[in-house]
Amino acid sequence: MTPRKLEIEYIEYSSLCELEAQDRELVNCAVHAMRLSYSPYSGFRVGAAVRMSSGAIVEGANQENAAYPSGLCAERTALYSSVAAHPGATVESIALCGGADGKLTDDPISPCGACRQVLAEFQKRASKPISVIMAGTSRIWKFTSVADILPFMFDEF
Numbered sequence: 001m002t003p004r005k006l007e008i009e010y011i012e013y014s015s016l017c018e019l020e021a022q023d024r025e026l027v028n029c030a031v032h033a034m035r036l037s038y039s040p041y042s043g044f045r046v047g048a049a050v051r052m053s054s055g056a057i058v059e060g061a062n063q064e065n066a067a068y069p070s071g072l073c074a075e076r077t078a079l080y081s082s083v084a085a086h087p088g089a090t091v092e093s094i095a096l097c098g099g100a101d102g103k104l105t106d107d108p109i110s111p112c113g114a115c116r117q118v119l120a121e122f123q124k125r126a127s128k129p130i131s132v133i134m135a136g137t138s139r140i141w142k143f144t145s146v147a148d149i150l151p152f153m154f155d156e157f
Contacts, residue, residue: 033059090126108134
């Protein structure tokens with residue numbers, strides 16, 4: 001038996017103004033995307049924004065359905081839309097945020113397991129790390145790679 005330790009590094013910002021301009025823009029687009037959420041069942045809106053290698057930004061929002069679980073998370077709507085809208089470009093970064101009643105959560109929200117795995121697949125396709133930004137009003141977390149939020153990701157057969 002060999003004990004192992006897993007450490008994850010990330011940057012924590014205390015406000016949006018601390019982010020680099022392009023990351024701040026991406027978070028603002030994720031906040032904007034929250035307005036496009038269709039979430040009558042949970043009442044929790046999630047917005048995501050993806051920056052492509054072309055510089056384009058694609059937004060996505062969670063879309064719920066009475067026939068649970070046939071809805072889709074904001075991260076996946078943004079990622080899948082990015083491929084359709086910008087063939088040939090790769091994903092460079094994604095920002096996400098969530099909230100209810102028109103208010104962003106204080107703490108960052110994180111992607112579900114399915115979204116993390118989809119992000120891992122997009123990172124594999126891009127052959128380079130995708131940065132992940134999770135934003136709340138009291139703090140913002142930035143990870144340099146999907147591997148930081150999904151250690152031991154399922155990526156090989």
